[in-house]
Amino acid sequence: MPHPPRIPHRSRARLLPLLAAASLAAGLLAVPAGGAGAPASAAASSGAAVPAIPTVDPAGQTYLVTLVTGDVVGVSMLPDGRQSAWVESSAATVQPRIYEQDGHVHVVPAAAEPFLRSDRVDERLFDVTYLVQEGYHDGVTAELPLLITPDDDGDAALLAAPAGTRAVRELASIDAVAVTAPKAEVGTVWAQLEAGTIGQVW
Missing domain, CATH: 3.30.70 (Alpha-Beta Plaits)
Structure with a gap:
């Protein structure tokens, strides 16, 4: 099936503030409480991340994050800036790709890879550092x-x-x-x- 029309670059740059506005309209953003769980494996280490529009200081806590695929990921953020991520719950039989880039940890299930390559899904939906910092983790919403x-x-x-x-x-x-x-x-x-x-x- 042909790919759907891609969102123009200029429009795509506007998506972050639009998402924030939509979240506020839905009453989703709040100051998060610490999550539960313990890491099963360390996946990434980095310096302190600096989000574009920070809403919380997540350092020193552990969180659960549900991805758009339905997979649930655990994320640990230490006060010294180190981060780790692991799969908490997933129906997939293939392990996701976990990597760190520019201070952010990404967890990409195998099912999402072709949609990222074809520009049909936003990579930030798999940026668990971003999702925690913006208050989208499971402890909040x-x-x-x-x-x-x-x-x-x-x-x-x-x-x-x-x-x-x-x-x-x-x-x-x-x-x-x-x-x-x-x-x-x-x-x-x-x-x-x-x-x-x-x-x-x-």
Whole structure:
């Protein structure tokens, strides 16, 4: 199936503030409490990360983060800046790719690799350092804010209310809709991306 139209670079640069606005509208952002769990394996070590728009200081805590694929990842952040990540829960049989870049730890399930290469999913959805710092970890919210673009046919009805999500705001200027997806059902969104009934997820 042909790839859906890609979001222009200028529009893509606007997605972070739009996501933040959608999250605020949905009442998702809050000061996080420490998560639970212990690391099974160290995956990355780095200096202290400096996010573009920091909302919390996560150093010295452990968190659980549900990815858009439905996989649950554990993240440990030490006061000295070292970070580690591990798979807490996953239906996948292949281990994810875990790496550190520019002070951020990324956990990329094998199922997500082709969608990252084809620019159909935002890499920040697998940047667990970013997700913790922005208050999207499981200790704060049971929902994940997303931007959805339509399938190849530009189905307006699907764009307005993809299965497993709640529409927060339509963004006609970039042909997208801001939604929240319950983490317990986020796998439904991922299945639609795999089936091609959703164009892109950001």
